[in-house]
Amino acid sequence: MEAAETILASRLRFQEEACERLGSRLYAELCGRAAADVEAGGPTWEVLRGHEGDPAESALPLRLLGAVNRLVLEGRAPALAVHYPDGADPDATWAAFADTLSRNVETLRELIELPVQTNEIGRCAALLPGFLSVAASTGLPLRLLEVGASAGLNLRWDRYAYRAEDFAWGTADSPVRIDFELRGDWPAESPERVKVASRRGCDAAPVDPTTPEGALTLLSYVWPDQRRRVERLRTALDFAPKVPVRIDREKAAAWLEHQLAEPTSGQATVVFHSLVAQYLDDEETDAFHSQLREAASRATPDAPLAWLRMEPAGDLTEVRLSTWPDGESRVLIRAGYHGSPVGA
Numbered sequence: 001m002e003a004a005e006t007i008l009a010s011r012l013r014f015q016e017e018a019c020e021r022l023g024s025r026l027y028a029e030l031c032g033r034a035a036a037d038v039e040a041g042g043p044t045w046e047v048l049r050g051h052e053g054d055p056a057e058s059a060l061p062l063r064l065l066g067a068v069n070r071l072v073l074e075g076r077a078p079a080l081a082v083h084y085p086d087g088a089d090p091d092a093t094w095a096a097f098a099d100t101l102s103r104n105v106e107t108l109r110e111l112i113e114l115p116v117q118t119n120e121i122g123r124c125a126a127l128l129p130g131f132l133s134v135a136a137s138t139g140l141p142l143r144l145l146e147v148g149a150s151a152g153l154n155l156r157w158d159r160y161a162y163r164a165e166d167f168a169w170g171t172a173d174s175p176v177r178i179d180f181e182l183r184g185d186w187p188a189e190s191p192e193r194v195k196v197a198s199r200r201g202c203d204a205a206p207v208d209p210t211t212p213e214g215a216l217t218l219l220s221y222v223w224p225d226q227r228r229r230v231e232r233l234r235t236a237l238d239f240a241p242k243v244p245v246r247i248d249r250e251k252a253a254a255w256l257e258h259q260l261a262e263p264t265s266g267q268a269t270v271v272f273h274s275l276v277a278q279y280l281d282d283e284e285t286d287a288f289h290s291q292l293r294e295a296a297s298r299a300t301p302d303a304p305l306a307w308l309r310m311e312p313a314g315d316l317t318e319v320r321l322s323t324w325p326d327g328e329s330r331v332l333i334r335a336g337y338h339g340s341p342v343g344a
Helices: 004-021 025-039 043-048 060-073 090-103 105-111 121-138 153-159 212-220 227-242 252-259 282-298
Strands: 142-147 161-164 167-170 177-179 196-203 246-249 268-274 305-313 316-324 328-335
Touching: 004 025, 004 043, 004 060, 025 043, 025 060, 025 090, 043 060, 043 090, 043 105, 060 090, 060 105, 060 212, 090 105, 121 142, 121 153, 121 161, 121 177, 121 227, 121 268, 121 305, 121 316, 121 328, 142 153, 142 252, 153 196, 153 227, 177 227, 196 252, 212 227, 252 282, 282 305
Parallel strands: 142 196, 142 268, 161 177, 196 246, 268 305
Antiparallel strands: 161 167, 305 316, 316 328
16 A cells, blocks of 8 residues: 555645646745655645545645645745745745644644635636637527636626737726737637626535635635736635625536526526536536536527536646537637636
């Protein structure tokens, strides 16, 4: 049987590579050093021990990083805060990080029980071609249903402004601006305006973005050296109260069974999710797909159904759109894990 230390160190090194690839030098450095610290029986081991059996998809390294960042944001780790967000001195940053672990072992062991909640609104740029394609092809208002919605910030996508070098869409005066790199041509027809009839989501542990606690939770899981993401999230949090959204505490398949029980005449129902599939076990995934198939069989031109998803496909994600009653399914684009680039 593989030793617990080996399993935990391996997961930290996997996250180190992912953070390096996705542009977080701070977190890549910390994950690499944390892996060695686990093997040496240091404070990282004291915080993580017993979690070697956690499912890989539960993202234990990100839960650890988010827990520590929460302490920084709350002002409970001032020595480490000096080195965030840049970590310009790797040795000093690690020393402060390890000291924070040592001083807060029990607190951090409680915090890492919480699930990762990354409500990354940059992904709206990758999902946008799908929403616009459904609106253009059906000519109907959209009924939005997001699975794994977290705080529902992406359910407000139509109220944001999108900008790339040769592309612009959205509410021009929106305080929430999503700038992204567009590679190639824009992949979808783009109606100037889209009417959203309703917006609703589900999540196993939903977050209320209009509360201080909810905002803290979301901010804690954004990688602090990626300042653009942090600033964009803060703006979206300030904007959230202007667009009410309901998020139900429920698992994906059971929630869809209720929401898709009957077609909604005069509206195009869009079920969507981004980087959620990895958190669903096989049983939940099968039930989720079964609910979609049943709903698809009831779709009509007056009550069409679309399934839009952004999920991992190697170094980039794949954004795929399936629609009914026509039964078409196609890859729209590939995109970065945080949204940009789009169209790769």
